[in-house]
Amino acid sequence: MYKKIPKAMKNLQENYILGCTRVSLHELAVTHDVSDKQVKDIFGLKMYYHREHRVQCICIVHVKSKELNEGRPSGDKYSLEDIQNIIDSDPAYKQLSAKEEQYYINQLNEYRALKMSGACANNVSAARDAVAVMDRISKELHALRDRAGHVNDQVQLTWIVTDNVHEFWEDQMSLALDDVACQFEEWVCNQKKTDVSLGRATGKMDLQMNYQNYEKAIVLVYGVKLDGWPEGLPFIAPSHMHTILEVRTLRDALVTGACHWKKLTQRELEDLHMDIQRRSDAGEVIGMVRKKCSDTGKTHKCKAPAAEGATDGTMAKGDSKRTQKSRRGQAA
Structure with a gap:
């Protein structure tokens, strides 16, 4: 089994790697006569090394707001500025233990999870929630189209489905979602x-x-x-x-x-x-040759159009009368 690396040892390793990286980047900057910042931006140093941030002030504000404003009427609640001033003036929030920090973070995460997946109280609130979410998604997608939507973009088409919706396409349409996405992109390009x-x-x-x-x-x-x-x-x-x-x-x-x-x-x-x-x-087939009908070259009998309201019996009698008249004419 692998032993868990102590936090102090982990920080020491990160500082050592970071120090070596800084020396190497400085040597590159001196060699190419550029600033250290330009070399760091090229290598994306700030994207690979992040220090652990302490608890965000928003977590404390959320818990303090719930504590101060719970049970108060709408016009008598503390404003955000008042809550921030109370927190800044309280020395207890200056140095929080790891357990206290985790408590504030958990409180905010629970509130966000409740807002994300909590059930609506009635159908009216559910309908308003659906309209608001769809409107926000529509604005985000239109903004994304303006930022990254062009024919030469390399963005991979993605489906977002809930539950087993993708099975509908496979069962009813006999199409996989990936195939639909490819056909859609071809249609957009063409x-x-x-x-x-x-x-x-x-x-x-x-x-x-x-x-x-x-x-x-x-x-x-x-x-x-x-x-x-x-x-x-x-x-x-x-x-x-x-x-x-x-x-x-x-x-x-x-x-x-x-x-x-x-x-x-x-x-x-x-x-x-x-x-x-x-x-x-020369025998070359030009274009696509249509398949010949199975009765090609055979004679086809033309049927006389039936009069409106005529039944099969009257049609048969009329055909027999016309046949007799034609025979009389030939005999004459």
Whole structure:
């Protein structure tokens, strides 16, 4: 078993490491002719070494406020400034023992835990609590979007669920939350940039991109070509790309204009048509070939439209009468 290191020994080790680090950082500062503070900021020294702080004044204020204001009417309670002055004038709070410090900390932690998870008294207070919390979360998320929300950020998408909510997606939607997050990020990066730019190039805003039959359904029909496709990127729909990096690469090219729709001349269209015909004659499959129906080449009988209100019996009689008339006409 490992023995617990005494606190004094632990502090001695930390001071020794800190002293050695300071000497090394000072030598680096002298070597590169910079200040010690610049070297410390570069290495993030203040992020790795923290001294233990004594009990916060807020813990004492909380306990003292509860002690002084409990049972008092709303207009006769001590203010925060009065409570702080009382604490500052009391010498008993100047030097607290470790047991007393822990007592004040525990009192504040219990109060915070009660505020965080305590049940509401009635439905009205529960509804107000839900509205206030959702409003605070909405403001925090919008502020986070403004600070760190851009297409090139490296923030990992995260789900926050309660209880077993994630099982709903797997049981009912047959989707894992990680897959949903990846699809959402692809959608955010793409945002139908290709379809929008294609609609502007052709004047048909409802036109959708066809990656499988791109040359036949898009280039030859509308006379436009997607020029500047990122090198090394497969020519497939963004929803079928494997990594977020590929989607971001395509989106950046579309936003900057490096990849854009180009109007082809009549000569270029004729050359493309001849090239497609040549490749097709050589046995190459151009685009996606639709699967043939199982009854291809067979004759299909056309049924006469039924009149409104006609039953199966009347339809059969009408068909027999038309057949008899046709036979009489042929005999004549």
